[in-house]
Amino acid sequence: MSPVLLYLSFLLFALGVSVVLTKRNAIVVLLGIELILSAAILNAIHFNQQFPDRMDGQLFALFIIVIAVCEAVVGMSIIIRVYRYYQTAVPDQINELNER
Amino acid sequence: MSIALYFFAGLSAAAALGVLLFRQVLYAALSLLACLLSLAGLYIVMQAEYIAVTQIIIYAGGILVIILFGIMITSRLAGKPMQVSTQYPVIGSLLALLIFCALVLSQPAVTSHTSDFSTNHWQRAGRWLMTEYALAFETTGVLLLICLIGAAVTAIYQRES
Structure with missing residues (x-):
């Protein structure tokens, strides 16, 4: 039962890193960060199963979810602010400080 | 129990792959929604019902709504779906594959106990x-x-x- 969940969390983490590295839109980068945090939550709950009389892992997962909410909200507000100023959500097109 | 675990695991892996492969941002967000919902099902199988309900309420209900509103606000061309282009697809995928292989090679030995259902x-x-x-x-x-x-x-x- 256990190796499947470990492999799933590895896969989620690798896919999240790949999304963060390769996508250009800032919103899709946020989606990749959510995937990475989901891998962390899955690992926390899975390792908690080793100690059935404690609940540290599950509560860590709860706090990770709350942190993920804060990150998504602040990131999305920054994206909306940047979009209103530069009329784009693609970070590569914001090159005001670029020397050209 | 094991069939449900494999089902939800495969579903979430496929949906996470969809986040990487879809070119439209809206489809990527909906694919992430499917991934998070199937992960919630997986948590129920793993007897973490508290986290599963929190995941459904906060992730699927909160974060995805915020992201969908963000997509709606930042899509400049009305009537045309927002596309996302990729940069360095080969290097990024190779790096992710390298991380995956390193994690697989260095995985710890985990023995999972299943607690009783009466708790x-x-x-x-x-x-x-x-x-x-x-x-x-x-x-x-x-x-x-x-x-x-x-x-x-x-x-x-x-x-x-």
């Missing part, structure tokens, strides 16, 4: 949250308040005169 997980979670993790709980509330105020101040509409 009331909700009661236990509430008791732990109010005793050992009370400080972290309160601090998280303060963090949420700060985050709410900060996001509202950051995204507020200011008319430049």
Whole structure:
């Protein structure tokens, strides 16, 4: 039962890193960060199963979810602010400080 | 029990792959929604019902709504779906594959015990949250308040005169 969940969390983490590295839109980068945090939550709950009389892992997962909410909200507000100023959500097109 | 575990695991893996492969941002967001919902099902199979319900309410109900509103606001060309282009697809995928292989090669040995079903997980979670993790709980509330105020101040509409 256990190796499947470990492999799933590895896969989620690798896919999240790949999304963060390769996508250009800032919103899709946020989606990749959510995937990475989901891998962390899955690992926390899975390792908690080793100690059935404690609940540290599950509560860590709860706090990770709350942190993920804060990150998504602040990131999305920054994206909306940047979009209103530069009329784009693609970070590569914001090159005001670029020397050209 | 094992069939449900494999089903939800495969579903979430496929949906996570969809986040990487879809070119339209809306489809990627909906694919992430499917991934998070199947992960919630997986948590129920792993007897973490508290986290599963929290995942459905907060992730699928909260974060995805925020992201969908963000897509709606930042899509400039109305009537045309927002596409996302990729940069360095080969290098990024190779790096992710390298990370995956390194994690697989260095995985710890995990033996999972299955606790009995008679335990009331909700009661236990509430008791732990109010005793050992009370400080972290309160601090998280303060963090949420700060985050709410900060996001509202950051995204507020200011008319430049």
